[in-house]
Amino acid sequence: MKILVAMSGGVDSTVTAYKLKNAGHEIIGCYMKLHGKPNYHEENIKKVEKVAKFLDIPYHILDLQEDFKDKVYMPFVNTYKEGKTPNPCALCNRFIKLGKLLDFAKSLGCEKLATGHYARLEEGCIKTAFDESKDQSYFLASADKEALKYLIFPLGEMKKEDVKKFALGIEVLKSFATQKESSEICFVEDTYVQVLEQFMDTKIPGKVLDSKGNVVGKHEGYMHYTIGKRRGFEVKGAHEPHFVLKINPKENQIIVGKKEELKTSEFNLKNINLFIEAKELDCEVKIRYRSKSTPCKVIIDEGKGAKITLNEPVYGLASGQMAVFYDRDRVIASGFIE
Structure with a gap:
């Protein structure tokens, strides 16, 4: 079977490509450039090149930065601007990894697209992974139903620790098993606020209100807060922890209350x-x-x-x-x- 494998330079996608190649499939690798974080792609592409050479497979570098900006990055920024909490990985899976990348796989004549996600597929449905601690079925649940028939998740029946052990047992892949795990949101270096600062002023002090509308303190700008956050704002005279209940972006206000609220x-x-x-x-x-x-x-x-x-x-x-x-x-x- 001809299969396109999404390769990131990490241990999961590397083991995915190795297992499918060893099973006798015709494998093509593909690295996606999704954002312009400095020095991010160069290191990853070197790793993908190393694996492709070892497995003797061709690979492509697919530049999807404009699509990613339109479908994932700017919705991330705008959702925070609206006082809501975005889910960029869900959007990326639907529109980019299982959307644009799947289109690219089909254009190459591939029958399937394989990724290193921890999830299972059965009778056209996504199921939770064998390794519950790494299960990614949640993030894949935004996928178009029609895309599922083209997907393969070879790691769905494996535990993460066994994936690493597998890589450690192959000399060329040892370094992949010991490298640092990638962050959950690939384009966020430290905090999401640093991303927002490129588009807007996030440090605009505002009022903290209780659920009855009384002003009880100050905060440093509504974009610093998400629902449930309990630090980084002032509540005068509070003897119990207070949590963000609601965000009012138009008035630059956050509404706080006790946990029960x-x-x-x-x-x-x-x-x-x-x-x-x-x-x-x-x-x-x-x-x-x-x-x-x-x-x-x-x-x-x-x-x-x-x-x-x-x-x-x-x-x-x-x-x-x-x-x-x-x-x-x-x-x-x-x-x-x-």
Whole structure:
């Protein structure tokens, strides 16, 4: 089978390419240039070249910087500007890795696209990875349903520690097993605020309000805060921890309260992405990547939004984040929290 492998220069994509080549497939590597972070691509491309030479496979460098800026980078900036919390990895998977890269794979006559994601595919559905601590089904849940038939995730049945051990056992790949893991958001060096500072003034002091509308303190600019944050602002006379409950970007205000006020039992979803035919779902939902699944009921409206009612409340629901719905270990839908 002719397969395009997304190669980043990391251990996961390297082992993915190695395993598929050894299984007898015709492999083509592809490195994606997604952003212009200094000295980022040069080092990675050297690693990809090393692997391609070792495996004796051709590779391409695909410049997707304009697409990435349009579909991922600027939506990231604008979502924070709106006082919401973006999910750039979900957008990147849908539009870039499983969108533009898949189109490129097809243009080369490849039957499949393989990535180093930790997830499984079964009967056209995404399922959680064998290694629960590295499971990336949440970030893949934004994928177009039609794209799934072309995908392969060779690491879905492996544990991360075994992937590293595998690489350590091959002389040329040893250095890949010991290198530092890449950050979750590839274009963020230290903090997301540094990215925002390139487009706007983030240091505009504003008022901190309680949930009744009383001014209780000051903050250093609303873009420094996300829902649930408990530090970096002033609350006069507070004897208990206070958390960000809401952000009002137009007035440069943050609304804070005690932990109990972060509780939510229902919310609305926009742009629901369904992997099964349904108008109602009884399932479980994750409201962020590392959150526990919560049982819920989903009522889907004709405009492809949805109302979610939770069986038990969650804390710190953030507008702009992705909610992912599971039937046990199978992803059945996703969407963005309003």
